[in-house]
Amino acid sequence: MDTQGAAVVTYRDAEIENVHHAHIAVVDARGKLLYSFGDPTRMTLARSAAKPAQALAVLEAGAFEQFAFDDADLALMCASHSSEDRHIERTRSMLDKVQAQESDLRCGGHAPLSDAVYRSWVKRDFTPTAACSNCSGKHVGMLGGARALGAAIDGYHLPDHPIQQHVKRVVAQLCGLPDDRVQWGIDGCNLPTPAFPLDRLAFVYAQLAHAPDAADAAQTQRPAALARMYRAMTRYPELVAGEGRYCTLLMRAFEGQVVGKLGADACYGVGVRASAHTERLGTQGAVGISVKVADGNVGVVYMIVSEILERLRLGTPGQRSQLAAFHRPKMLNTRGVEFGHAEFPFELTKH
Template sequence: MSMSLRTTGPIAATVYRGDSIENTHLAHVAVVDADGRLLASFGDPSRVTLARSAAKPAQALAVLETGALERFGFDEADLALMCASHSSEPRHIERARHMLAKAHASEADLRCGGHAPLSDAVYVDWLKRDFKPGGVCSNCSGKHAGMLAGAQSIGAAIAGYERPEHPLQVRVKHTVADVCDLPDDAVQWATDGCNLPTPAFPLDRLARLFAKLAAAQDEVSKEAAATPRTKALARIYRAMTTYPELVAGEGRFCTQLMQAFDGAMVGKVGADGSYAIGVRASAQTERVGARGALGIAVKIEDGNVGILYAVVAELLALLDIGTLEQRTKLAAFHRPKMLNTMGIETSRLTFSVMLKRSTEHGVQ
């Protein structure tokens, strides 16, 4: 199925230097509930979006459903790293190595390469030590280690596990489409920065995925009879929110978001400007019009990650999700200080995100 990518959209944020506009940033937003109903939007909520690492929970689901975690003794922290875009801190690299050992694999089996870390502090340390990163240092090493285990769990070779035609990736593709409520041919696939297939699908389906994660945790916490898929999604939710420091790292937005909301919200960034959040059901999600949990997905057209985090924080304020105290913990991302080399504030960020509420739910 052929789908074209939209490359235009309304302005969500503007950066001023003095009184002059320096940059404008276009964006799309989709807000859905646990039933997949579109509650609010900005721009095109059906914008076909490369979810990149925001799709990791769905890819981890495919591995989890092979039985690999039980077979190789992976724990919840390992599952969190499978969903991570980590900062290559020592704790991340050490856990990735332990996962490889549990899966009877080695760093040489990884088909992701080393790269500069996402953490400035780690980068400085590496430069001082003249450290050369290998595959285990990739921010996606947890996902790759999990896939090496998943391949073995279905009786497939680990060689070529990253290729689109490998039996594990065929399984991953079906699982990703299925959990997003799409037929297999409604998802486009490309090659990610870490060398694995990465999906593209409508933005509201990314929101749907994260609403499902939060809804699954709601259902399991009520001790209701849940399906194996629901239990698996809830397990992923708990792993990410219990170990947010493994999902990203020190000072990173994903980690601080999940720490601030203390288990009530899961969030994950995707490279080049995509983000998704799942919010557990509450009086606040009900006021938004949700039946149960809430899912929010964002795409910034120019891929600016700093602007992405600012817009996500702005959306939480607009939707009145969480407390003011919780949202204030994200203030450095929401309204970042834009300073020059002398510490003088030179620029300011303004928002123009106006959510259009679905008329179907009696709001405008």
Template sequence: MKQNNIIKATADDCVVTYRGNIVENRHQVHAAIVDANGNILYTVGDPSRVTLIRSAAKPAQALAILETGAFNHFDFDDADLALMCASHNSENVHISRAQSMLAKIQARETDLRCGGHAAISDAVNKSWIKAGYTPTGADVSDYHLPENPMQSLVTSIVEDLANLKEDEVKWAIDGCNLPAPAIPLYSLAQMYGTVAAAADLDEDNNSQQRPENLARIFYAMTGYPELVGGEGRFCTRLMTTFQGNLVGKIGADGCYGIGIRASEQTRKLGTGTAIGIAVKIEDGNIPVLYSAVMEILEQLGIGTQETREKLADLHHPKLLNTAGVEIGHVDSAFNLRAVS
């Protein structure tokens, strides 16, 4: 992995929120942009920051299901695969899909170990409250435990995709009760670059099974973006807007991974491969994360201006008070630094 000549972080590596014309907050940004071979192309802040990637690890977890053969054994389809990679709104389309998947494996909701969550979507959550729904916990099982064979496979896959040794990956417990890996940002970027590179492989080139599985994950997420997030969600809007050219997935507390297929735009960045992007906002602010991701895509020249303009409300969000009055705005102070 090329890490020479990386310029250290500066005070300007941030997204700034203004109230009126007064700086209210500076949100530190860390990012790594790599090619599919893991060579670092551009950075912001500390590209080696060890980061709990949270739900940005879900494509790796889904890959484990593909590699065990369970995916085909239980007759899952690509829409199911998209939901496996999701942090969704709990809309009816998500709930019905999840219920169908449980039925395919003859499991019940009480077999789940994720515990009860409020819906991410405020609208859905309010409708649940009105309907008298109360999220509950789940019966005990052990699929979520680190020593479970499935979690051991996930551990191995994360190490492989991140190009890290066992002692270079740290682990904690995620909000959904599964093991959550912590890896350097440049390794998260490589994971997503690898997923995008798999989608670039010729379907007739007799590629190995893992690249084929990674390509299937890419196409499932980009083919069913509404299942990965939902109405109004950044992941859904991003993948819909870029029309299959990139895959993107949020991780809780301000982490994001993107894989972009090789194109003339990526070649202008000095690589002939797909690229991966990983972003972390130091204070975990999610709206700031979306703004930073869009700023990075703009500075890299990914997508047309017309394409990016469709996400302008996320790139430069207006800050409103409770009366709906615009009281501030968000802007980026950082500039990507090329790694020579």
């Protein structure tokens, strides 16, 4: 089997079982490409990895001042959460703050991302509602953003609504692109979702990680808003994903030095704050990493992100070792017998 250009190859005993292709971009806080694999400019649907950029638009619309949203609420706006009780309860608390009803949400209920929550729901014969959506925090944020702009909340999810027009402008600005260089589709949760070159996603996360160290000296409000978002996500990683989930584990392991967010169909964004570790890469500031697995395998994107952190020696060995279960997951059959392994044949090109 041809493995040329593969990022990850999985084996069953000595036989190749799957070949996964991927694209990788690593940039500095100015957007300069440092390392790449595959096509770092591939047009990519960021999906939920774009949530911090969308939440920035809600912040800048004035919704936090008007409705007294706090940093935990902000973390949930950036989340693809596990529908744990704390996630659903916070969603409903946020609805109260904007004086909206669950029926105003234009996301739908679905099976949870957490196996533990799913088992609990089955035992209780529970039917999920809109507040249980893994994107519920983002949707409530959009309701608040719409009201802060003086717009009606009806149709807040539609591309021509004032809040979505505002989101589109902010996302393009954060990517450093003209508005027409960002394309938009409909996400699984029923909100618009952006597509832009993969290295621009890395740039978004580099800016996010740079902001906590730059906000005090900044002359504009945006770095302060990004710094607040970084602190919210890293302070409340359990709200960004949930127990046992990669995003939560990553941010806990790196103790505030790394922010990370999954996008559906195996897109991922990582921001790493400036440190001696990032200086070794030839930059004085923060670093952003973006990954897209071509076949949409989420388990593989976790493996690749973990491998990149290992190869670039970002963080300490002890921090990186906490990702081992996702980096090189054991391949076990139903009897617990290990039957295979994964290899990482990709090489990062230095620019």
